[in-house]
Amino acid sequence: ATQEETLGFQTEVKQLLNLMIHSLYSNREIFLRELISNSADACDKLRYAALDNDSLYEGDSELRIEIEHDSDAGTVTIRDNGVGMNREDVIANLGTIARSGTAEFLKQLSGEQQKDARLIGQFGVGFYSGFIVADEITVRTRKAGDDASSGVEWRSRGEGEFTVADVERERHGTEIILHLKEDAQEFADDFRLQSLVRKYSDHIEVPVKMPRTEKAHDDDGNEVEGSEVTTWETVNEATALWVRPKGEVSDDEYKSFFKHIAHDFSDPLTWSHNKVEGKLEYTSLLYVPGRAPFDLYERDGARGVKLYVQRVFIMDDAEQFLPLYLRFVKGVLDTRDLSLNVSRELLQQDPKVDRIKSALTKRALDMLKKLARDKEAYQGFWNTFGSVLKEGPAEDSANREKIAELLRFATTHTDSATQDQSLADYVSRMQEGQDKIYYIVADGFNAARNSPHLEIFRKKGVEVVLLHDRIDEWLMSHLTEFDGRKLVDVAKGDLDLGDVENEDEKKAQEETAKAKEELVKRVKDALGDEVQEVRVTHRLTDSPACVVLPEHEMGYQMRRIMEAAGQ
Ligand code: ADP
Numbered sequence: 238a239t240q241e242e243t244l245g246f247q248t249e250v251k252q253l254l255n256l257m258i259h260s261l262y263s264n265r266e267i268f269l270r271e272l273i274s275n276s277a278d279a280c281d282k283l284r285y286a287a288l289d290n291d292s293l294y295e296g297d298s299e300l301r302i303e304i305e306h307d308s309d310a311g312t313v314t315i316r317d318n319g320v321g322m323n324r325e326d327v328i329a330n331l332g333t334i335a336r337s338g339t340a341e342f343l344k345q346l347s348g349e350q351q352k353d354a355r356l357i358g359q360f361g362v363g364f365y366s367g368f369i370v371a372d373e374i375t376v377r378t379r380k381a382g383d384d385a386s387s388g389v390e391w392r393s394r395g396e397g398e399f400t401v402a403d404v405e406r407e408r409h410g411t412e413i414i415l416h417l418k419e420d421a422q423e424f425a426d427d428f429r430l431q432s433l434v435r436k437y438s439d440h441i442e443v444p445v446k447m448p449r450t451e452k453a454h455d456d457d458g459n460e461v462e463g464s465e466v467t468t469w470e471t472v473n474e475a476t477a478l479w480v481r482p483k484g485e486v487s488d489d490e491y492k493s494f495f496k497h498i499a500h501d502f503s504d505p506l507t508w509s510h511n512k513v514e515g516k517l518e519y520t521s522l523l524y525v526p527g528r529a530p531f532d533l534y535e536r537d538g539a540r541g542v543k544l545y546v547q548r549v550f551i552m553d554d555a556e557q558f559l560p561l562y563l564r565f566v567k568g569v570l571d572t573r574d575l576s577l578n579v580s581r582e583l584l585q586q587d588p589k590v591d592r593i594k595s596a597l598t599k600r601a602l603d604m605l606k607k608l609a610r611d612k613e614a615y616q617g618f619w620n621t622f623g624s625v626l627k628e629g630p631a632e633d634s635a636n637r638e639k640i641a642e643l644l645r646f647a648t649t650h651t652d653s654a655t656q657d658q659s660l661a662d663y664v665s666r667m668q669e670g671q672d673k674i675y676y677i678v679a680d681g682f683n684a685a686r687n688s689p690h691l692e693i694f695r696k697k698g699v700e701v702v703l704l705h706d707r708i709d710e711w712l713m714s715h716l717t718e719f720d721g722r723k724l725v726d727v728a729k730g731d732l733d734l735g736d737v738e739n740e741d742e743k744k745a746q747e748e749t750a751k752a753k754e755e756l757v758k759r760v761k762d763a764l765g766d767e768v769q770e771v772r773v774t775h776r777l778t779d780s781p782a783c784v785v786l787p788e789h790e791m792g793y794q795m796r797r798i799m800e801a802a803g804q
């Protein structure tokens with residue numbers, strides 16, 4: 238080894254390593270899934286690069302992953318003939334974490350260990366998970382197409398620094414050698430490794446192989462001395478999961494595939510697998526995760542589907558195929574309608590992309606509609622992703638009604654802060670003569686619930702939707718109707734309760750207004766320019782007065798957002 242160099246891990250890596258070693262003890266076996274997943278990605282990348290230049294295969298186009306162990310030495314080796322890395326790649330990929338929002342995320346993680354283990358699942362631990370079971374890792378790699386002399390060896394004990402050196406390497410691709418900790422020797426075992434491959438990596442398209450050594454037998458069935466032959470046997474199913482017919486894929490297989498593509502520890506809430514032929518030809522497999530990723534609200538957080546063209550991997554996080562308000566949906570899209578050399582730039586110009594996007598959007602909304610039949614599961618979904626879905630009506634007017642059906646709110650019906658009532662629920666409870674859906678927006682749930690604006694509604698038994706999420710006013714400015722009924726802000730403009738009020742009441746109100754003209758004038762004089770107008774109101778039953786905004790005025794929440802934005 239020459240050109241040896243010792244470098245420090247980026248701070249974020251050090252923090253991550255520290256967390257992993259201390260909080261993932263109960264889930265140690267996931268290291269194998271992560272390393273196989275990286276090898277499979279590396280094979281995908283080589284296959285893609287070789288489309289233009291098949292000399293990159295260097296005569297070895299049978300992509301595969303090999304797993305070996307040595308129980309005497311206490312090592313497990315994961316090897317692939319994928320794309321490999323050069324020195325620069327190694328330093329960038331195995332010394333830093335490039336994902337945006339990482340530093341922010343890790344800062345939140347420093348609490349008790351229990352919490353950490355849960356949160357870290359949102360992050361995807363990747364390569365560094367090797368250090369859960371190993372006290373030293375050696376990586377040998379060479380980029381496909383480079384000279385044998387430009388191999389690289391990376392070594393680290395996971396304690397803050399690593400070394401890189403140049404080495405000779407005949408094969409392209411990457412080999413990762415885990416030097417198992419004293420208490421992790423159990424993984425240097427055929428049976429254990431095989432069952433982990435089947436458990437976590439069955440659905441990976443690249444074959445995962447393990448060696449089997451046998452002695453030759455003579456005609457009498459006796460072993461022949463010194464005649465050992467090693468054959469490499471494929472351990473996993475090794476066909477792309479989404480290509481298989483729905484009926485042949487088990488729930489467990491769907492779940493473990495989700496964990497592979499979403500870098501998630503926990504099960505998905507639901508999924509939808511579809512094969513479409515005809516004008517558009519594609520297969521999609523979409524998932525709703527069980528928990529939010531750490532970068533759900535990051536501007537450039539990961540989103541979108543894994544894109545394949547005719548089973549060839551093209552790119553991760555292809556965000557062109559789903560709208561922003563469905564950014565929590567994970568999955569795979571495989572299509573014949575795009576060319577193999579499609580790039581992110583080309584995707585933006587291809588009209589077929591828009592057609593696939595609107596088809597996938599429908600699939601995703603249908604999947605949520607189905608999920609909504611299971612109230613408890615849907616509530617879990619709503620609590621996690623509801624505020625993202627609320628961006629929908631503004632972004633996607635074509636599907637506004639469909640999205641509106643999926644929204645859940647707190648209302649005066651339950652008077653609880655839990656957002657679990659649909660607009661359809663509300664409509665089914667409307668009073669005779671009521672033709673509008675009433676709502677109020679406030680800073681917090683209690684401010685909404687205790688607002689004096691609600692007094693008359695409570696008295697009349699008319700339900701009001703209670704809104705207080707940051708996004709709610711934005712949502713309501715794009716959601717003006719549901720099921721043919723107008724949505725009306727009770728704090729704005731004239732209050733019209735429709736036919737809920739009878740003629741006698743209206744008459745009485747007019748008489749009161751007349752009788753109090755003098756009072757109204759005095760109040761108006763006293764307040765001067767502070768108000769636009771002073772009126773007698775029938776909204777209130779207990780409070781003496783309240784402030785009302787003109788009908789087309791920006792609401793309090795929007796004003797605050799605009800102020801914060803320096804407007
Ligand atoms: P992720 O897979 O989410 O990108 P990882 O921590 O698992 O994060 O891996 C970091 C990076 O290291 C990968 O993106 C890849 O560029 C590189 N890498 C890891 N394993 C391999 C491998 N077997 N072959 C080639 N590159 C690899």
Ligand code: MG
Pocket residue numbers: 271274275363364
């Ligand atoms: Mg990875």
